[in-house]
Amino acid sequence: MNKTEERVVSTMRTSAPAGAAPAEEPAKKKSKKKLLILVVLVLAAAGAAWFFLLRGGDGKAEAKKPELGTVLPVDPININLEGGHYLKLSFSLQLAKGVKEDPDPSRALAIAIDQFSGESMTVLSQPAARRKAVKELTEAVEKAYGEDVIDLYPTTLVMQ
Template sequence: MTTSTAEKTETEEETSGGGGRLKKIAIVVVVVLLVAAAAWWFVLRPKPEKAPEPGEIVTLDSTQINLTGGHYLRLGLALQLTTDAHEVDGSKALDAAIDLFSGRTMASISQPVRRDELKAKLVHQLDESYHGEVMDVYFTEFVTQ
């Protein structure tokens, strides 16, 4: 039961040929994965959002807002726009401020912590109303009576 030398080399070539084929497939798979990873990194990777840059400040006319108990608040606003902002109509800002402050007690809006909370709510509402064109709000007048 001896095998001839020709048969041995023939079986060795078949075995090594299959191994070479697997190596080629592995190399192709690795290259495809590297190209896909590079494409994702340079093209599809999510870019970090750039923070808005402050632009023009638009000062609005003061308005009087009714509080509870016959009191009122005289409120003046200035809107900090972004550099991407277009013409901004202040009526939305005044309307949002009136809705937010109307009917509150004078004691609740006089507390600095509470006033800061209300201002943060107003900034959030204006960010939504103006689609990101208003980045901050400044109280230019805040008088209660």
């Protein structure tokens, strides 16, 4: 009877194959990580440079408000409201510094008439609704006059 020999074969390598240095794999992984980190840092720096230098930052924070010029008072106007009531409205236009000629206030008055005509007195009696209406009027007037008018100050707002 023959004795059978048992042999155990392992699939795990415990030593490096002949001719290969075992330290090469970890060195490659470290150099790839360093390269990846370097690329990420360069991209982040380029993005920050674009954001602050080329784009100009936030835009809103960078935008300069025009300097205040003269204030142009506009004559009061009576506007018909709903239910036979009326609104006496007057305001002043804040002009930008350097505006050579006072703008014609007729456009601002027409915008006010369009906005307030037929409006309810009870609605305009509420402070929040009145502030909203004045804000909308201011925005519409600023848009109509461009850079010449930078604000609107209501001076009289009386309803009867």
